[in-house]
């Protein structure tokens with residue numbers, strides 16, 4: 001096979017998860033104004049402080065403009081054409097998985113994510129978010145015994161308003177950026193998690209997101225609070241159905257790790273990237289940020305294979321002494337996808353440490369950018385950072401860009417940055433072929449090897465899923 | 480088993496193999512010798528199915544099947560193994576994972592289930608003992624940071640695991656010190672059966688002291704210019720390639 005044929009074959013995989021679930025939905029008319037926001041808040045039966053918080057965010061948002069510094073170009077969404085709320089009509093909460101809408105279960109089957117299997121085999125508590133409202137929550141009782149709260153954001157506002165009120169917007173302020181402000185105004189649901197002092201959460205907490213309603217913007221909000229000395233591993237994964245219109249996704253994730261706490265936050269992201277010609281696909285503008293107090297640690301691990309346009313920088317504010325921030329990322333772009341992703345590590349406290357491992361894979365005519373900021377503030381004595389940013393190119397029609405920004409305001413800082421760019425060689429593929437490994441399998445093997453340092457950070461069963469997604473996004477028939 | 484007839488191969492318009500004829504039967508060991516650039520690696524690559532090379536003329540049959548119409552992995556599934564002169568690095572892929580994938584892909588092609596992990600591990604241990612290899616080898620990234628000798632030993636380890644019908648060893652001896660050479664050659668000898676065959680490509684007589692060939696061929700300028708028994712290798716060692724070259728050039 002010639003290099004060109006090889007590329008053609010490798011880059012011509014169709015999106016496997018393109019299907020829509022026919023669940024009746026209850027949708028607010030399109031457009032945004034203060035009334036819409038009041039209506040969202042009313043429908044969700046929110047307390048007044050929440051309504052006011054949203055309205056304040058909305059007023060701030062109207063004075064902001066969309067950022068255009070990222071290395072992506074796209075048609076800007078018309079915010080008056082988006083429907084800001086959609087909830088499945090079936091509003092029941094389920095005690096057991098058997099009660100869930102069979103069609104929804106079928107969807108999960110198509111995705112290869114059997115909830116039951118997850119429950120049984122992996123002990124994962126799954127909070128499924130379909131079209132903005134949680135429809136299934138499991139393992140709640142077991143978590144409850146430990147005092148762990150893991151529920152939808154809406155439920156948290158009702159049941160634990162004091163916690164929500166205390167922490168919401170403390171890591172990502174309402175006016176942080178254009179999309180965060182929009183999210184703060186209109187967020188429909190999401191997940192909330194609180195781990196009490198000294199509690200090590202015994203299982204991975206997992207949420208599978210799906211956008212499912214044609215023309216529905218998705219504004220998820222996640223807040224994870226790990227109290228002193230606690231530990232939690234949180235998994236977020238998503239796939240999206242195929243459709244023609246662009247779908248805007250502007251999520252906000254806030255992590256708070258108090259003294260001696262640790263949060264591992266893993267994401268496998270697979271939004272619909274658009275067809276081979278770049279039409280359709282999800283616009284994914286996400287603000288993810290974590291705050292570390294003394295001796296705390298936050299690790300972000302992400303495997304990104306989807307979206308038409310991705311704009312995403314999971315970041316850590318290392319406020320407390322000896323706190324640690326980590327960022328492990330694999331970002332795959334194919335066809336006409338554009339991704340501008342990276343991280344920010346803000347060192348405020350003494351002896352703070354951060355590690356950044358970023359692996360970009362570009363195929364087709366896609367553009368992948370890594371944008372990383374390491375900022376060492378004046379009081380951050382002995383801060384350390386190590387960054388490794390690698391790009392793997394498949395073919396010569398794609399582009400990879402690295403924008404490392406380093407700002408050092410304390411002379412004791414030690415910052416190391418390494419970057420490489422490589423190509424999957426015909427030699428490597430032939431070597432595999434000669435051992436009986438076909439070309440598709442060979443590419444999967446090589447790509448997984450290249451991403452190993454990141455995949456190793458994921459919980460086992462999630463890593464397997466991530467490998468599958470990598471294979472699917474780069475190949476025709478694997479999976 | 481292997482039957483090469485009048486094989487002519489070029490790359491980028493440059494003719495490299497100019498009519499090769501070679502027959503290898505089960506159980507035989509053939510040595511192909513010849514100066515640098517004579518086309519030895521080209522021949523092994525073409526047998527293995529490397530696409531860059533243009534086959535202008537001739538045929539290669541393997542167990543009565545037209546090899547040239549098969550993809551490289553299909554040839555591997557038929558039992559052809561090439562120990563590369565320059566093994567390729569695949570970062571992040573462990574030796575174990577690579578071999579596991581290779582074996583199971585071949586099994587899949589033959590309609591067999593994946594080999595159970597315990598059986599795989601047992602076999603790996605056994606073959607590593609045969610080649611006097613260290614256990615921690617298995618978890619290292621394939622060929623990454625391997626010394627020249629380690630790479631070659633790893634090639635033979637893979638051969639031992641895959642149990643090919645026809646193994647082509649392209650300068651497996653280069654990069655090996657004398658002890659490693661002995662170990663690797665012993666390994667190759669132990670893997671010999673009356674059913675499988677080996678083509679040993681080498682520059683030097685040295686390796687052939689350990690792996691004793693039934694036939695020796697001299698490849699020069701894209702042609703097999705001389706064939707003989709194992710004594711031919713000794714003669715070459717003694718007199719160098721010049722006399723064969725002269726003989727060959729005089730014929731032209």
Ligand SMILES: Nc1ncnc2c1ncn2[C@@H]1O[C@H](COP(=O)(O)OP(=O)(O)O)[C@@H](O)[C@H]1O
Pocket residue numbers: 490491495513514515516517518519520521522531
């Ligand atoms: N990929 C290639 N591109 C161009 N020329 C090649 C290529 N591979 C081999 N050749 C040429 O073919 C000839 C034979 O090479 P090779 O088969 O490697 O010889 P040997 O293994 O006997 O040393 C040499 O002249 C070499 O330069």
Ligand SMILES: [Mg+2]
Pocket residue numbers: 519520521564649650
């Ligand atoms: Mg050679």
